[in-house]
Amino acid sequence: MSTDKPTPAPESKDTGFTPGDDGWTRWRNVFSLMMGRMSHEGKSQYLKARDDRMEETDCKNCEKWRDQCLSYSPVVRFMREKINQLGGDIHSQNVRCRRCPTLQTGGFDPRFGIQICANAVRTKGALEDTLAHEMVHAYDHLRFKVDRNNLRHAACTEIRASTLSGECRWTREFFTRGQWKLTEQHQECVRRRATLSVAGRPYCRDDVQAAKAVNEVWESCYADTRPFDEIYR
Structure with a gap:
């Protein structure tokens, strides 16, 4: 008769975290975290x-x-x-x-x-502005054949997207971003946001190069409201 003893199952590692998505389990995990009972893994x-x-x-x-x-x-x-x-x-x-x-x-x-x-x-409202912004990029891609590696092209479509999407209307600037200027608010918002977007492109060196590209195309691109008759605010 064999005298070998069965190998005990390995004990589960207690990390302090309990899987589950019900309210009680969530509270249990929060309590474990607050009391310092949760390991790094937990x-x-x-x-x-x-x-x-x-x-x-x-x-x-x-x-x-x-x-x-x-x-x-x-x-x-x-x-x-x-x-x-x-x-x-x-x-x-x-x-x-x-x-x-x-x-x-x-x-x-x-x-x-x-x-x-x-x-x-x-x-x-924020999603509507974002979706409209990206749809202007889609329109420009189809209408103007934008070269994504050309900073001037990038600056122009960013200017148009910020101008036409509604994201720079006064109420959005005032209540959401804390920009309280009353004169030339729309232009300053568009310029600021277009420069930030261009600076984030992988082929743009820095914000100085981004600002230069925006300035170079500013007048023609800010004035171009196609496909709208006027700026949507």
Whole structure:
């Protein structure tokens, strides 16, 4: 008869983190963290679970607002029609909501469409402005054949996107960004935001080069309101 003893199962490592998404489990994890009972590994698990939960919530809100804007927003519907006339198509399948690791609110890529940074867009109004901004880039790509590696081209489309999307209207500047200037507010906002966007391009050396590119094309690009008759504010 064999006298070998069964090998005991290895004990599970107690990290202080309990998997689960119900209210009780969330509170248990918060309490464990506050009391210092969570190991480094447990903290990593807790932060990942929290980020996953936030990503799901952020993306659900983003997708809901995206669909509402595509259906009901005057500026988004107008830009969508003009893009369609140029042979493009903006719809819910190529406007994607994702969490972004950077401070940007969105982006446009002619190969993939528009990305909205769900963690940076906290209201439907902010999403509407961001979507309209990226749709101006899509329009420019189809209408003017923008060279993405040309800083002057980049500066022009950024000026137009900030001018026409509504993101620089006075109420947005005053209440959201704390910019209280009453004269030439719109121009200063467009110039500031266009310069920041150009400076973020990988082929731009610094903000000095970005400002130079914006200044070089400012007059013609700020005045170009196509496809609108006038600036949307």
